[in-house]
Amino acid sequence: MNRKLETNAVPGSGEPKTGSRWGQERRLEFIDFRLQWEGRLNRGDLTDFFGISIPQASLDISRYQSICPQNMEYDRSTKMYVAMPDFKPVFPVSHPSRYLNELLATATGVLPRDATFVGWWPSVAVVPVPTRILDVNVLTALLRAIRERQGLRIQYQSMSRPDAISRVITPHAIAFDGFRWHVRAYCHIRELFLDFVIARILRVEATEQPGRGQEEDHEWNTIVTLEIIANLELGEQRRRVVELDYGMEDGQIDLRCRQSLLFYTLRQLGLDDSDGRCPEVQQITLKNRAAVEGFRKPRASE
Structure with missing residues (x-):
């Protein structure tokens, strides 16, 4: 469940009502993120990351518990708050793609580690690509x-x-x-x-x-929908694996892209010239290829 939480200040906390980077809602997101991906946190995690006082950290934890009483409990043996078995994240920041993108950004040097919510770091490797030097x-x-x-x-x-x-x-x-x-x-x-x-x-x-x-x-403003399915030449079991890989629902995933980016999108997905490739290599195909071909134009680039 993802929902926007109230950001009214806790009485006496001196917190702004809305959206500064370090406002209370941001700290509630941090609590949610750490419980989702590390299963625990303590007041020190909040004070170290946000530079707030211990009393303020206690107020934030209390606020989170009042909103999500089923999500965490205090473990006296470890002196930490731990995620309960029926924990459910309540902020989009706890989505898997956010976590993995933060790992990617730090592994590639885009973000320093202390700029992310990640506390414990698994070993991460990234396929190397040439660095584009921009003025x-x-x-x-x-x-x-x-x-x-x-x-x-x-x-x-x-x-x-x-x-x-x-x-x-x-x-x-x-x-x-x-x-x-x-x-x-x-x-x-x-x-x-x-x-x-x-x-x-x-x-x-x-x-x-x-x-x-x-x-x-016109080409920038026109949106093209790509209806992607597993290659029908694969056996049923292998098609199911491909469907899992791409997060397909009912055997299909729809991707929306700008017409001006269609050339690059098809190339990235291996759908630009897929004829003749064996199904084990060309694992996906376009269900609506005829419709998409109607939007394809020579690449408008310099």
Whole structure:
């Protein structure tokens, strides 16, 4: 069960009613997370992570217990609060994907360990990938242009030309294709919306008058649903394994993606050119391939 909890201050606690990063609701999420993934916590966990007093930590634990009396109890032998057998998390922060993403972020150096709710760390390994080096000044300028709806003159190195050339773009969004970050922008030269690889922008030279904006980018605004099922050439037992792998319900999972990201999505899933692959390699297929093919266009990128 996931529900938004009241964030009214505990009387006498001096806590704000809403949403600062270190407000009480954030600390209740922390309690929920630790009970879910480590099965225990004490007041020291709260005081160390949030820098609050022991009395405040006691108030937070009492507040959590008043909301979720079935979730934890005090174990006098270990002097810790432990999750009860019928524990049920009440915050989205305790979702498995959040926990695994925090492990991933720390393993790849994106987050320091003390920035996450994780207390005990299992051994974690990540398949290595090349690090994309992005110019901080370029990314800052792109974000500012998106926010302020500006055009930019950039020096861009494309695959189709030996030398970098000056381009004028109006960026409106950024996107990750599973390997690289792109900026989605209107190209003033080609008069098209295109994907520009951010790492290929050598520098930003000047601001320009804006061109067409996001509201006119049809492919960005169009959502395509991919109906994914296990490869029908697999036996029933193997199809069931694939369904478990992908979290399918009733033998299917629907993924929604922007039309402008369809090329990358199909490539990531191995669905871009799956004909001829043996079913043990091509374990999933598109149930609605004909409909999806109607949205496929040559990749609009530079």
